[in-house]
Amino acid sequence: MTAAPLVEIDAQIPAEPAAEKRSLAGLTRARLKEALAAGGVPEKQLNMRVNQLWSWIYVRGITRFEDMTDVSKDLRRQLDAIYTLDRPEIISEQISVDGTRKWLLRLAKRGHEARPPEVETVYIPESDRGTLCISSQVGCTLTCSFCHTGTQRLVRNLEAQEIVGQIMLARDRIGDWPGAKGPDDGRLLPASERKITNVVLMGMGEPLYNFDNVKAAMEVASDGDGLALSKRRITLSTSGVVPEIPRWGEEADTMLAISLHATNDALRDELVPINRKYPIAELMQACRDYPGLSNARRITFEYVMLKGVNDSLAEARALVKLLAGIPAKINLIPFNPWPNTRYECSDWETIERFAEVVNRAGYASPVRTPRGRDILAACGQLRSESLRLSASERRSGAEKA
Template identity: 45%
Template structure:
């Protein structure tokens, strides 16, 4: 049996792994042992699982694999941010970013190769859409990052030149996961749901619901499903305070306008682990950063318990957009805070390796030529100055 026919254990949640083990006549506790070896100890071979019976390990080796995506490149920013480029086949790639801070380590992972939503200010959207990722490819980003970072940490603790024991799990390395990389997570719902369950599973990564965030552009029906199935922290890519402007910046708004989106946010809050929704708002010079936009945003904040996260735009040539000046961002934030709206301005991280918000685009050649077709279509659609 070759690798393509084997079951990739990275993509099975606890229930699926238990069902697999029981089909072989094994006990459920064996599945939990196996899950801990894979996700907590980062095992990539079955021979390393020495507390499992030899016959069981032989069966695993015959029918299963532990296979993350191939790493094409790894980059390190001067601010400590790290970015991995993973090959997803057919000349396409996804990117994963780790952002270290004093009190946390946040991993930003991708859910699709490319994106169908095509937000005007996002370089990933300009790449076009290639395919959904399987749960093994989504959780594999976390598996690889944690294994790599813990290995580096263990090496740093050893005296130079001396061999050491295998790295043990360190929950401080990756303390938070945000699904804010490439793709719209809620348009790959089933695979994302499996991945979320693994992130929360105490036999896998053991993250709390408050430390796992799904970011969506506003796929209303799937927001309702997520609230029922696995209500983690939710961030909504808002970016405009009225329908006319949001139609231009976030085309999905034409299907799910603001009234529907805000109602879905309030329904989500009935189940959410936090008592607020995070609204992400990229600051675009002369487009959505006027005082009247701040006033409209304040009105939205009276309808939904929320925190506003203002994001400095990261320019790229195809967008035709510019970053709001820092003074303008500060004034905009002050307008919101003066009205009692909890507001933060996101720190820009990883600029020098194109790892900042909106910059993930996959640096492997796109053989489908989707990028070229999308760019041609957009040349005739200039952004309009829209005011309510």
């Protein structure tokens, strides 16, 4: 396999600006209204101006105030003096041989942070759809033993604006705005008009530990007058924060995925340590009680296939028994290796036999084709390595690849 091309963008951290402009891109309607009021827009004009800017920012994807042709020149100059429409900063972009794209993004430094934090976002194109995997935290607290992200300490939650910003940045890069030109190297982009058809909260972090910001971000993403993603096309994946699962269903109403990976508490305690706090029985009850659960709104159960750990036929039968009565889909995920992990991926024959047991029980159990393995963009591989690497070290590593 040839090395994945790596596009390095100047990663020098500039000196702290005297008065850094704040971006309006990614804000909720309420936060946008507050920003316009703070920028001097008269109270009686606020609702109209919010609607105007909302359309320009989230329907057309513009990045310059001067392009807002139905906004007065004076107001455009006024906004440009104090705000920007910037997205998160790209540090690097990697493109897999299978067309998967991974962006390492730098966020604005906040409070007493020593340096700007970084997250990873992944775009997975298929012939008829494009899935964007976004992050909700910098790092993670859950320390799932098979997950590379879990080896990075939690730095902080992402703000709603930073979560939405990942979607906007991805749409910029692949030309997913009306009339936009796609990338010159647009390998394997979907044939559909929309290049990002699905968003999954399966990147870095546990989204239910950042509930309010994730909820606000998904309200922006699903706004019919803006980014207009159907809630049926948004999936939140949780490792099992049981108390927040029904609340998410009631307040956000998106699709739900459970990072399961084991059928008994002893093994799941090892693989997914949050199980010690919320054991399997409590998790399954929360799933049965998930608002709106039906055959049309099934819960996806994610099950990573680990050689000699959780891949026996007995485990397959236990999985079927565990999920009895829950409208479900089971994603079998071949383990994606990462440096220094102690786990191996199950043999393909073992995965097929496991899937056959699940299929015979009446569950859809697709085996998820690994994507982006060559750039560490596959499920469980995300980790913002640059937190501990200088730009020169990253550049040197890319040259050796």
